[in-house]
Amino acid sequence: MTEDSRSRELAAALTATRERIAAAEAAAGRASGSARLMIVTKFFPAEDLARLVRLGADEFGENREPEAGRKVAQVRTELPEADFTMDMIGSVQRKKARTIARWARRVQSVDSAELTEALASAASKALDDGHRSTPLGVLLQISLDGDPARGGVVAEQLPALAEQVRGHDGALSLDGLMVIAPLHGQAAEHLAHAQRIAEDFRRDHPEAVELSSGMSGDLETAVEFGSTCVRVGTAIMGPRPLVSP
Template sequence: MNEELRRAELAESLSEVRARVDRACRAAGREPGEVELLAVTKTFPASDVALLADLGLTEFAENREQEARGKVAEFAGLRPEAPARWHMVGQLQRNKARSVVRWADVVESVDSERLVEALRKATANALDAGDRTHPLEVLLQVSLDESEGRGGCRPDEVPALADMITLTSDLRLRGVMAVAPLGGDPAVAFDTLSKISERLRGDHPEAVEVSAGMSGDLESAVAHGSTRVRVGTALLGGRRLTSP
């Protein structure tokens, strides 16, 4: 697609998504600025990320380390001055920790003690080597439906994982993330996540972020306290790339 046509298409979609978030915030009695828009750019080219950056977005997410690694580097070449931050939102294998800490500012899919330790070690090594300049921000992914196998720790595992993260200087606990169960009522899921977040903040006041809500259910997530919605399809449309 012609770059100018794609820019116009993305600008229109971005305006519509922002309007949805604004309406959801007003309906919930919240300020629109309380909810961050995270563009999920998986399967889309770095050129789209560059256009979104031109339109004012600064937060981008990927769910596959292999695809993200090359895209982040390409984007940096296209927009070297852009103030972009990158999030890893997909399930992460421990053997990918060393690679992911070289490009990710935030990992939202932390769900086990072994992954915490792998990320801690990888981040420490990257800081020592000069591959990073700041600690890795992390969110605990909570499973709201254990049968789905989409990643996430059990709700009762959150306190111990949070304590483990805060014992290291290389990781920064920022909050929780979840995906609403398929076929279930997202309002019930997001209400559960809100209660988990509230309990977590009681012990870790810095863990204020709640990453919840996607293209199809962001309104419900905002109504239940989400501070970050992860939007792909509604912003970028159907998939464009063949998965690597």
């Protein structure tokens, strides 16, 4: 595929996905722009990230470090004036907290006291040495089925973890919640449950406005049930490449 044809392919997919989100907002009676698009670029090269930035996309997510850090560094060098953000959306090893704190706007997968402490320490250092200028955003990951292999905490554990994050004010910012729908069951049922949890959570933490839910296959349902950020990979990037970068 040529450079131009790949850019055209991404542009068409980006337009189609934005139209899906806009239609879902309208169907749900929500304001235009209230559900943002986050493009998940895992397994695709930094060149694709740069193409999407040139096409006007500005929110991205990655599952793996150091792949994410390398991509961000490459694109910021290539496009120094570009204004885009990258979130860590996958499980985080505590030993990688220091490097993640240097490039991530947010970590969307915080699910333990130990990880919170590691991120707070890393963010504080990144602020001190100039690698970041704002606190590291945190989304607490909800587990709807209690499956430890998929990460997250059950709703009853959220208050204690939230207070721990708030205890690191200045280094961390409690921005909201993230959910990955369980593998089994109806997406609508799961995402409605996540919405109820988020509404309850905001009563005690009104600053935690984000609910990151929904992916390529269920983004309309996620928008219906309050998602502020849909994480879309395949619908824009296409099938996973045979060889990852």
